[in-house]
Amino acid sequence: MARVTATTTDKPAKVAAKTRKGSKTTLSEANLADLGAERLATILMDLSVDSYVKRALRLELFAEASPEGLALEISKRLAAIAKATSRIHWRKRAAFARDMDLHFRMIRRLAESDPKAALALLMDFLDLAGSVFDRISQPEGPIGEVFAEARDAVGDIAASAKIAPVDLADRVARLILCDDHFVFGPLVAVAAPSLGVAGQARLGERLQAALTQRSARSAGAYDAKASVVRDALRRLADINGDVGAFIATFSETQRRFPAIAAEIGRRLLVAGKAGEALAALEAAAAPVKPRGPLSVRAEPDDPVERAAWEDVYLEALQANGRQDEAQRRRWAAFEDTLSIPRLRAFLKGLPDFDDVVAEDDAKKIAAEFPRFEAALAFLIEWPDLAAAARLIINRHGAINGADEDLLTAAARRLEGTYPLAATLLLRAMIRNVLTYGVAGRYRAAAQQWLEMESLAPMISDFGEFPDHETFMADLRAMHGRKQGFRAELEALGGSF
Template identity: 30%
Template structure:
């Protein structure tokens, strides 16, 4: 039997130039993006000027474009843009990194006019521009230091043209790569411009790189209060060892909140600071660094008690002295069992995992589960099925009851699968603990929902009729 053929540089070289040339021509004939890559490689044999000229022609065409682009041409356009990007970041960058940076920035600047001409609802075009933005730091690193000095002025132009955050992301990413004198000049230039969020973002990145944190704080306070990011500021100050300032910022109640824990079944976004787990996690690290260990542990426990966020409990237990953690873990489990929201408690026990406690919780709340919370109940039922079939049955019945009660015909396929799981679980249950046995449940289901022919057709199709 012939061995499996694999593609590798060695196996392709073994084909010989004639065969490779024929294959390349065949592919280039029907693949415009590939054809552009081949032409760029050929231009590279003539030097960087030839590759740059090829790129410049494509960029000029992009910049001149005014006509709307039909949606069915979006995929081909994305492939064409990706080929142009590869020509810049591979073919030209290998020969002349400085020229590649100039073309890359020009390429990214084209997004503003292009997005006015196409509905990029799929995000394909945006993805190419994000890839381009992420490529800039690598190219800047490959430039000679004198050439790097031109990058800030060119990025200022990009910042002025941008309608999307590509330029700001690029500017922040290259700050650590530039010398102190270049950064000083860049900051002076930015300080003379009309201030906006992007300008502030870049100037703050420069301030961090130059270790001028007082300027960093001054710039943050120029933002409207609702735009300030206390957690990010606190992280920056903490990394710099300014613990008092970091603690003051992380405790600020205003500004953005980045990571609030919302349990399944909660009616609204929690407003309490203890639900902002990223903020609390940082505050506890700062307290530890200040040798305020007891305060840090108290805060971890309070956050866990409010959210049942598992990582907060892990952090709390890890900081305890030996042999105490088991008692504290039991205290945490008891707290979870009495949690105001049984879905949050179930999610916690399934994830920890403590399936025995999850099963007990399911049984004690057997009449309370609402199948609308399927994102919690389905994985819980799957996790419990093997060791705790009765608890899994309770959850699958709740899921199916919701689908049928609301006649959710698009979900009938899911409902049929839930019923099939109930059929399979029934043989594993000896004590139904007051629950209707499976045969009686099946009969009642048929009596109550016999007219839902779409559902029963799905059941029959799955062989569970």
């Protein structure tokens, strides 16, 4: 085939040529295009002995021929997958995910010309999720990612398909009611624009009817399917701004769990129902989880869940005009945990100049806090580096060399202005690694060794601590036989 060379008098091409990157032997679209259609066709026929390549080529041919043919070909493949029951071996999962992704991409391709047919096929595709996940015993991994991407594509394709909202609602309900692996919850929000008011109402009716049947059947026992339906109803309630419907999906006992009470309280605050929000939060003020069937005492709440509850509770106090009580709780929380968010919120609520005094008091509390690591983290993050350096020097015996993340971050912040404090942190980490023979940390310890050496000239007075040479000599005497550490150090240009 003769190649036409463009000149300055030629009209601009409708499609820009592929940008060439690298040499002519680099694998790129531009270089492959230079091979010509006939040569590429020959290569692809040779490669078609691979089942994936053959299937991809057939789908491409059908896509060029007619939307109906492409839809039929995809439908046949989905039907074959639906009939299969054998377990998908872990070695074959990547190939299976690739095949599923191919057909999903072709469904999207079909949507360009026939969105209604594409939407029907996409729903059939998603119908496969349960049986496929049963064959691999998990929804995570590449296969799960394909289904998640397909789920999230429903919105765009449904918007183009313009099917009856109630019909779309029925298909969405079907997927949710068969969702044994908790993957279709986000579908409610994805499909909501196309569902509209009528479709959302239909979906809510279908889900509520199913939940009523499940509740009668389970009689108080945990019901996974009912949990899936309740989750979907909550998402639907959030879309419609219906706080009452959201709350109705939880039992009275569940509403007293701090994490759930926080979610309810936050929504009530947004809805302008401050009094109801405070009441809902106060119902969860005390733990409710029993330790055992014979005990009336309760387990401590999960700290993260209780902190989330506290955040919303403080907002509710504020919204109900109970500023003084909110301030007392913020300060008490800071004294207990050295929480920076609590302290910042407390200071923000104080008059001018009072906040300066309170900040000084907070730093004193931090310096004397029983847990050294919490005190150091606070002073580094606040920040008050001078106070952090004093803390390290005054309470050096409390430094835990295994607390690598905190000590490394603190040493980085301190090394420029407070090299002695930074050195004490580096020494603690190195000593911990060598004392316990943590081979996986030898390289990091070797880097810290070099950092410590670079800081030594900046320290004019080591005070009560051994100077650099003495400390190094002690380490060599105690750990000179640790050849793994020696090798890592020498690889970085140091010497042990």
